[in-house]
Amino acid sequence: MTPREPNESTDDAVWRDLVARLESTPGNPETEESDDPEPSDRDRVEAIFRNQPLRPAGPRDYEEPEDDEGDGGAGYEPPEPPPLGTGDPLVVLAWLGAAGGPVLLLLFAMFWRDAPTAVTLGVLAGFLAGVVFLVLRLPRQRDYDDDGAEV
Numbered sequence: 001m002t003p004r005e006p007n008e009s010t011d012d013a014v015w016r017d018l019v020a021r022l023e024s025t026p027g028n029p030e031t032e033e034s035d036d037p038e039p040s041d042r043d044r045v046e047a048i049f050r051n052q053p054l055r056p057a058g059p060r061d062y063e064e065p066e067d068d069e070g071d072g073g074a075g076y077e078p079p080e081p082p083p084l085g086t087g088d089p090l091v092v093l094a095w096l097g098a099a100g101g102p103v104l105l106l107l108f109a110m111f112w113r114d115a116p117t118a119v120t121l122g123v124l125a126g127f128l129a130g131v132v133f134l135v136l137r138l139p140r141q142r143d144y145d146d147d148g149a150e151v
Helices: 010-025 042-047 087-109 117-137
Strands: none
Touching: 087 117
C-alpha cells in the first residue's frame, strides 16, 4: 500500500465541510443560545487553573445548608478508640508465639539450617505455649440466646 499524496484542493474542501457540520450540530456550546452571561476572561483563566470547566451548577453541586438546631447534623460520634499498645501483655505475647513461631521456624529452615536444637525446641515450645494459652482463654460456655450482635 502506498501512502496517499495530499491533494490540497480536496483536503481543504473536506476539512471545511467537516468543520461546518460539527459547528451546526445540536449541543454545540458555541452555537446554542443561552440565558447565561458570557464568562469574562478572568473567569475563564480561573477555571483553567482550578482545572474545572465552565458550566452551570448541576444536581451534584448541591450543598446541604447548615443547621443550627438540634444536633447540628453531626449525628452519632463514636467514642475514641483505645491506643494500640493497651492490650493485655500476656495475650500479645501468646499471639507473638502462636503466629511468630511457625514463621521463625520457616526462616530457620531457609536461612539457618544448622540452628542449634535448643533454639529450635525453644521456638517450638513458645509456639505451643502461645496456642495453649489462647485456646484456654476461649469462653467455656455458649450463650444460645445471643445472636452475636453487639451495640
